Amino acid sequence: MISETKFIWFNGKNVAWKDATIHALNHSLHYGSGVFEGIRCYKTSKGPAVFRLQEHMARLIKSCESYEIPSPYTAKEFEAATLELIKENKVDACYIRPLVFYGYGHMGLNPKGAKVEALIACWPWGTYLGEEGLEKGINAKISKWRRIHSSTLPMQAKCSGNYANSILGKLDAVNNGFDEAIMLNIEGRVAEGPGENIFLVKNSELVTPSVGEGILKGITRDSIIQIAKEFGIKVVERPIERDELFDADELFFTGTAAEVTPIRSVDKKIIGSGKRGPITKKLQEKFFQIVKGEDKKYDKWLS
Numbered sequence: 001m002i003s004e005t006k007f008i009w010f011n012g013k014n015v016a017w018k019d020a021t022i023h024a025l026n027h028s029l030h031y032g033s034g035v036f037e038g039i040r041c042y043k044t045s046k047g048p049a050v051f052r053l054q055e056h057m058a059r060l061i062k063s064c065e066s067y068e069i070p071s072p073y074t075a076k077e078f079e080a081a082t083l084e085l086i087k088e089n090k091v092d093a094c095y096i097r098p099l100v101f102y103g104y105g106h107m108g109l110n111p112k113g114a115k116v117e118a119l120i121a122c123w124p125w126g127t128y129l130g131e132e133g134l135e136k137g138i139n140a141k142i143s144k145w146r147r148i149h150s151s152t153l154p155m156q157a158k159c160s161g162n163y164a165n166s167i168l169g170k171l172d173a174v175n176n177g178f179d180e181a182i183m184l185n186i187e188g189r190v191a192e193g194p195g196e197n198i199f200l201v202k203n204s205e206l207v208t209p210s211v212g213e214g215i216l217k218g219i220t221r222d223s224i225i226q227i228a229k230e231f232g233i234k235v236v237e238r239p240i241e242r243d244e245l246f247d248a249d250e251l252f253f254t255g256t257a258a259e260v261t262p263i264r265s266v267d268k269k270i271i272g273s274g275k276r277g278p279i280t281k282k283l284q285e286k287f288f289q290i291v292k293g294e295d296k297k298y299d300k301w302l303s
């Protein structure tokens with residue numbers, strides 16, 4: 001169950017959680033014509049801090065543009081509304097969900113003329129793949145569903161409709177007793193998780209699928225690449241064959257929800273030592289230090 005907070009920012013003002021409702025004939029409910037973000041706010045010694053807020057809101061506006069949704073608010077307005085909402089809801093740490101969507105008044109696939117609405121909700125939400133998963137790693141399944149292709153849908157847009165593919169991937173994993181899916185692209189190479197990017201470690205190098213492989217350019221992915229380079233770890237963005245997963249020394253997912261989660265097995269085959277590897281641990285520990293405001297050098301990533 002979702003952990004309710006007091007207010008949701010809805011079309012420009014904070015309203016009571018239970019009053020943030022939409023009509024049954026909302027365009028986006030029927031056609032997935034909304035774009036969203038997933039952001040996290042962490043507890044720090046100086047109060048709640050939102051991780052890479054500007055980058056997330058810039059991506060929200062880009063998602064709007066990809067789907068020709070005229071956003072009623074600017075990135076700066078969304079940023080200010082988010083910080084105010086966190087204050088009003090008096091939460092130390094939370095997940096933040098902005099959504100811009102076509103509302104009520106128009107049916108049919110042409111959304112032009114439908115009212116555009118916007119909301120931001122925030123609520124306490126713990127680790128996505130489990131506290132134990134962060135330490136011990138999770139079991140992944142290569143999905144029977146291929147990841148959407150950029151010639152079909154703009155993959156850099158976090159559009160609600162795009163996530164039908166992610167839901168199928170996730171269901172395929174959990175229905176078969178796994179924690180998460182690894183989705184291949186149309187060509188059969190490694191793409192990403194349903195809501196995470198993927199990294200492998202081989203011979204002390206960090207490797208992740210290049211953007212052309214059909215992935216969302218994750219903000220956590222970008223953070224991990226920067227942190228790894230800072231540690232002097234070589235980072236390579238390139239196509240990854242499916243077989244390379246099984247041969248990896250370490251594997252892990254990154255994402256706002258999943259944070260940095262080790263993968264201990266793929267299709268029941270143990271990866272590396274079968275537990276969080278040393279490079280994963282080093283990157284994960286630094287990531288958590290940064291988001292909790294314990295590394296001054298990265299204060300620029302916190303709002």
Ligand SMILES: Cc1ncc(COP(=O)(O)O)c(C=O)c1O
Binds near residue numbers: 038197215255
């Ligand atoms: C498909 C997909 N890939 C990767 C990610 C990770 O992106 P980020 O690190 O920006 O949350 C997400 C989550 O937003 C996602 O939905």
